[in-house]
Amino acid sequence: MPTKVAYLGPRGTYAEKAAYALVKLDKLSEATLLPCSGIRSVIENVATKHCEAAVVPIENSVEGGVTETLDALWGHPNLFIKSAVVIPIRHxxxxxxxxxxxxxxxxxxxxxxxxxxxxxxxxxxxxxxxxxxxxxxxxxxxxxxxxxxxxxxxxxxxxxxxxxxxYPINDVQGNCTRFVLLQNNESNQEGDIASFAFSLHSNKPGSLLKALNCIASLGLNMSRIESRPSKRELGEYIFFIDIDLKDKLIDTNKKLKRLLEPLCENIVYFGSYKNEEFEID
Amino acid sequence: MPTKVAYLGPRGTYAEKAAYALVKLDKLSEATLLPCSGIRSVIENVATKHCEAAVVPIENSVEGGVTETLDALWGHPNLFIKSAVVIPIRHxxxxxxxxxxxxxxxxxxxxxxxxxxxxxxxxxxxxxxxxxxxxxxxxxxxxxxxxxxxxxxxxxxxxxxxxxxxYPINDVQGNCTRFVLLQNNESNQEGDIASFAFSLHSNKPGSLLKALNCIASLGLNMSRIESRPSKRELGEYIFFIDIDLKDKLIDTNKKLKRLLEPLCENIVYFGSYKNEEFEID
Known part of the structure; x- marks a missing residue:
């Protein structure tokens, strides 16, 4: 079946390189790439099922989380991360x-x-x-x-x-960006990383601590934590977490969800997926 | 004594409004405002003592932390936050x-x-x-x-x-930005908020948790936590923390520093300061 893949255009950007790498990694058959202007438009294309998949940047080693992508994932609970590649950026x-x-x-x-x-x-x-x-x-x-x-x-x-x-003129030589392939259905696959985000019931002292203790109680390591404003008022946050799943039992994920749910106002699960490093240039 | 205050120009921006508000709040005498292009240039002006103070945005309720400001504070341990104002943004x-x-x-x-x-x-x-x-x-x-x-x-x-x-066309009606006044010396004043950032010795499971437990053990509430990449590799972070100091004993701050230091590779203290809400338009 042909697969339409939306990505952050125009042609010739790092996002296009990432899209080619992810199509190959995921063995998507007869993929055609659709350049879109703006991350929001890329995400809308897959959320409205106009495309079967979308490729967006999610994190840069120098600049941090890509806020538009994080906000879009939180706002579209039906989107899941299928796979990820890390692309070196050399300007x-x-x-x-x-x-x-x-x-x-x-x-x-x-x-x-x-x-x-x-x-x-x-x-x-x-x-x-x-x-x-x-x-x-x-x-x-x-x-x-x-x-x-x-x-x-x-x-x-x-x-x-x-x-x-x-060349190169980027200040940090190890500069790299993680791109993810998004799809509209959860694949329930095993993977290296599990990603999710949550907002807490209250902003009381120790609320975040309780949630992080749940993660630690299962022996899991967070490989990333990022806070984003809830957009309602200063001081209210959504926390984006990546968990290292290597060598963990398959049901770790479900256990974690059960532990966290009572503490959270909202929790959005982005899936577990494979993460590959990519060498280009 | 006249005070030169660098701020993010050009004239007519929200940053200029914030600079006027902070000059008034801090009762800076004979202040002259110097518009600079780019946050980096604002910070350099105060770090090199060309100006006595600088005003920069640090956090927006919709977009989150202002990464250039956070990185500059981490990179200039001699700069301290003297005071803060929250300015409503209506586009x-x-x-x-x-x-x-x-x-x-x-x-x-x-x-x-x-x-x-x-x-x-x-x-x-x-x-x-x-x-x-x-x-x-x-x-x-x-x-x-x-x-x-x-x-x-x-x-x-x-x-x-x-x-x-x-008018207004911003998506979130409560949209506001916190601006801070930076100076080159610690004032050792009391205040509503204490801010600091740390990087951990190791990225082991539970390292961050230990640090957050130190904060909770003193009965302190974090009003903000934000992670920024260390810029060395994906997965290494600097954590920026705001602590609510209201009704706390004066030496809480020092106790916290003593508890955190053994866990941290580096810790940069930005000071304790007053935070005011501002109504303009």
């Missing part, structure tokens, strides 16, 4: 002039943030202009001597007249 | 055409995110263009019939020919 400064002539640097705000140390040191007087994606930035600097973009080296090679002015 | 759609003609909406990425539901419903086909501040967006739509900006109503009134096309 290049791309342009057609020389480094000395550059007075404006364009890129997605996250890419600008990930290179801010390099920019401060090497192009301290450059204006930084945000764009909606790294590949849009690359297209926008074509033909200009004084504008440069931050993007992937592949993007530079695909457009005539552009070349790498500096 | 307007600003332009000179009619709503039906608008095909592009410009604003800071956080403002676009805070209005994304309204935009999806009312202007679903509009291109969303990121700018470096809300007030820059307002300036950029001047004279255009098909472009609109998201910003504060005050910004609209200050520029000839612009008016409110819709």
């Amino acid at each position: 290049a400064l791309i342009g057609s002039g020389s480094l000395e002539e550059i007075s404006e640097v364009l890129s997605h705000p996250q890419a600008l943030a990930q290179c801010s140390g390099w920019l401060n040191q090497n192009l301290p007087n450059c204006l930084q202009l945000p764009t909606s994606s790294t590949s849009e930035a690359v297209r926008m600097v074509q033909g200009s001597k004084f504008r440069a973009a931050i993007g992937s080296t592949k993007a530079a090679l695909e457009i005539n007249g552009l070349s790498k002015l500096a | 307007a759609l600003i332009g000179s055409g009619s709503l039906e003609e608008i095909s592009e909406v410009l604003s800071h990425p956080q403002a676009l995110a805070q209005c994304s539901g309204w935009l999806n419903q009312n202007l679903p086909n509009c291109l969303q263009l990121p700018t470096s501040s809300t007030s820059e967006a307002v300036r950029m739509v001047q004279g255009s019939k098909f472009r609109a900006a998201i910003g504060s109503t005050k910004a609209a009134l200050e520029i000839n020919g612009l008016s409110k096309l819709a």
Whole structure:
């Protein structure tokens, strides 16, 4: 059966690389990729069943959780994570002039943030202009001597007249992003990671502690904890948790849900899934 | 003595309102405000003692922690929070055409995110263009019939020919941002909130739990917990904690530091300070 996969476009971004990697990993047959503008639109496509799957970034090693993805998962309890890949991010400064002539640097705000140390040191007087994606930035600097973009080296090679002015320019060399493949049904598969989020009944002292004690009581390690505002008032949070499931019994997951449910106002389970590291470039 | 206060410019943003409120709250004499471009530059100004104080956003009720501020506080252990204000954020759609003609909406990425539901419903086909501040967006739509900006109503009134096309358009009505005043020396004052951040010695099961148990053992309530990546690898975190100090003994703070230090690789204390709610518009 052909599978339509929505992803964060446009073409040529890291998200597209991740989508190809996840399609391969999940052995999706006859997959066609659909670039969408904005994470919200990617998620809507799979939530409304216009596409069978969606690929979105969920966490970056430098910038942290991708807030739009976390909020969308919380808001769509019918979506589940099927699998995950970790993609190394290596940014290049791309342009057609020389480094000395550059007075404006364009890129997605996250890419600008990930290179801010390099920019401060090497192009301290450059204006930084945000764009909606790294590949849009690359297209926008074509033909200009004084504008440069931050993007992937592949993007530079695909457009005539552009070349790498500096590479790599990200401040942290181990910079990587985890992307997840989302589907509309729970697969009940085994996996390396289980992910879920919860909000607590009360904001009393020790409420979060009780929940975390439940997790520890089963001998489980949290590999990630991230708090997001509930959006109702300052001080009310949703907690996003990843649990390391390696070498655990299959029913650990169910036990955990039973323990947590009485403490939580709401709990959304995102599934258990395999996580692969990916080497590209 | 005159006091130079750096803040996130340009003029006319919510950050400027916050800076005026904090100067008044802290009774800073002969204060002059210095607008800077980018949170990093605001922080550098106070860290290098070019300014005596700096005002930066630290947390929004919808978008969560302001990552650049949290990272800068962690990276500058000599900076302390002197006081905080909570400013209500109410966005307007600003332009000179009619709503039906608008095909592009410009604003800071956080403002676009805070209005994304309204935009999806009312202007679903509009291109969303990121700018470096809300007030820059307002300036950029001047004279255009098909472009609109998201910003504060005050910004609209200050520029000839612009008016409110819709107000308020933020998805969450209680949307507010906490701004803090930073200084270069600890004031050892009493306050409502104590803030600090720590990284743990190990990522073993239960490490975070031990630290949170220390806090609970003193009967203290965390009013906020936020995790940020350590930037070294996925799965290593720095935890940012706010503690509610109301009605607590003065030395609670010191006791807490003594309990936490053996568990932490690094601990940075941001100070205890007063927090005020502010009503503007």
